[in-house]
Amino acid sequence: MAFLGKARKEDLIILARELGEEVTPDLKIIDLRNLIVASTNYEMEFVKELLNTVISQRTEEAEQRKLELEIEERRKREEREFELEKLKLQNESFNSAGNGSSRPKIDFLSMIPKFDQVNNDISLYLILFERQAQAADVPKEFWASHLLSLLPYEIAQLVAREDVGISRDFEKVKSLLLKRYKLTAEKFRQLFSRHCKSPTATWKDFAYEVRNYFHGWISGLDISTFDQLKELIIVDQIKRRVPPEVREHYIDEWSQLNNVEKLTSKLDDFDAVRTKRDFHTSTPRKGAENRAYPTLKQKRYPEQSPKFSENPKPEKKENRSTLTCYGCGKPGYIKAKCPSCTPREKSSSNSITLYTCHASVSPTALLDIRIGDIHGRVCADTGATRSIAGELMFNSLRERGVDFQKMEVTMVLADGSQTNMEAYTAPVSIDIEGRTVPIEMLALPKA
Secondary structure, eight states: OHHHHTSOHHHHHHHHHHTTOOOOTTOOHHHHHHHHHTOTTOOHHHHHHHHHHHHHHHHHHHHHHHHHHHHHHHHHHHHHHHHHHHHHHHHHHHHSOOSSOOOOOOOGGGGSOOOOTTTSOHHHHHHHHHHHHHHTTOOGGGHHHHHHHHSOHHHHHHHHTSOHHHHTOHHHHHHHHHHHHOOOHHHHHHHHHHOOOOTTSOHHHHHHHHHHHHHHHHHHTTOOSHHHHHHHHHHHHHHHTSOHHHHHHTTTTGGGOOOHHHHHHHHHHHHHHHHHHHHHHHSOOTTOSOTTOHHHHHHHSOOSSOOOOSSOOOOOOOOOOOOBOTTTOOBTOOTTTOTTTSOOOOOOOOOOOOOOOOOSSOSSSEEEEEETTEEEEEEOOTTOSSEEEOHHHHHHHHHTTOOOEEEEEEEEOTTSOEEEEEEEEEEEEEEETTEEEEEEEEEOTTO
8 A cells, every 4th residue: 555655645536536435625645545445445456557547647637738838838939029020120110320311200001901811912912012112211121121010920920931131121022922922823814704893892993803803814924915915815715615624634734725726736636535535445346245145245235237148148056955854854854943853842922022222331242230229240142032030130039029930941952952941930120221121031040
C-alpha cells in the first residue's frame, strides 16, 4: 500500500470515487488512504493499475492545457508584434521631416474602404489607392505603410514575411499582391458572362461593373486590335458549343486557346481520334465468334442483311451416336433419366416466390442477413429453390420459439439415386440489406 502514499490528494479523491466511496474535500491524505483500503472493492493490483491510469490522465490533461496556452500566447504575441509594426510605420510616415513647406494634412485613409478579397479586384483597388495617395500629396515612400493598414490581416501577413526592403517598397509590394491575388483573364471572362444586376444597384452601376470585367478580360489576354477582339469573340462562341468531355480533355490549356485556327485544329483532331476509336470498338474482329455457343450468339446478335451465295454448299452433318440406356438399351435416354431403370416417384410440387437482392458491401455471393435477433453471413446460391438451414441455425431458431413441422424430403444425388431424409420446415422472415422477405425455411439438422 506504499504506492498510495506517492499519489496526490486529487488523484486519491478520484480513485476513491471510482471505487464507489463517498468523498468530501476536507479529507486528508491519510483518511483517503484508509477509506480506499477499507473499500469493499479494494484489490491491491487492481487499485494500483487504476491509480496509474488516473495519474496518466491527469498528466495528459495538464500537458494539453499547457500546449493550448502556449499556442494562444504565441498567437497573441504575433498580433501584438504586427500591430506594433503597423503603428511604427504609421508614426514614421507622419513624423517624417518635410522640406520646410507646410502641406495640408489629408486623412486619405478614411476615403478608401478596406480591401475585400472576395468582392474586390486587387488591380483596381491598387489604382484607386495610388490616385487617392497622389491627390492627398502623400510621399511615395510611405505608400506601402498606408496600404498595409487597409489590407486584411491574412494579406498583411504575406507582406510581413518578406524582407524589410520589400515590405517598405510600394512597387515591390504592388507586384507581390498582383502576382498573388490578381484575377486571371479566364476569371474575368466568367464574371463578364455571368454577372447579374444587383437589386439595389442602378443600371449605370451594372454597366460600369460589366465594362470593368470586359476590360480585365481583354487586357489579361493582351487584346489591342480589332482583329484580335474579333478572333476572341469567335473563339468564345465556339467554346460555348464544345461538348463537356472535349473541354475536360483540354482543361489544362483551355484558357490559352484563343486562336480560331489552333482551337478548331485541336477539336478536329480530337473528333478524328474518337471516331477512329469508336469504329475499332464497334467492329467485331474476324474469327472472334464464340464457337462453343454459335446458336446463342445468333439469337443475341442477329445479322441485319444475310448474304446468300449462288451455289450453297451442303451442310456437313456430324455423325453422332444416338443416346441409349446402358441398363435396358432403350434409345433416347441415359440410365439416370431412363423411366424403366430409374422410375421416379410422384412428388408434390411446392409453390415458391423469388426475391432479388443486391449486396452493396461485398461483390461476392456472401450476404449479411438478420432473422429476429440473429445476425449472420450466408451463402447466396442463385440456383437454389429453397432456403436451407443447418443444425446451428435450426437449434437457434427453435430455442427462440420458431415452430418447425417435421417432414421427409427426397434428395436425388448426382448419380441418379434417391434417398429420404428427415427435415423440418417453418415460415420465417429475414432481413437482407434493409429489406424484409418472408420465406419458408427448410432445416436439415442431420445433413
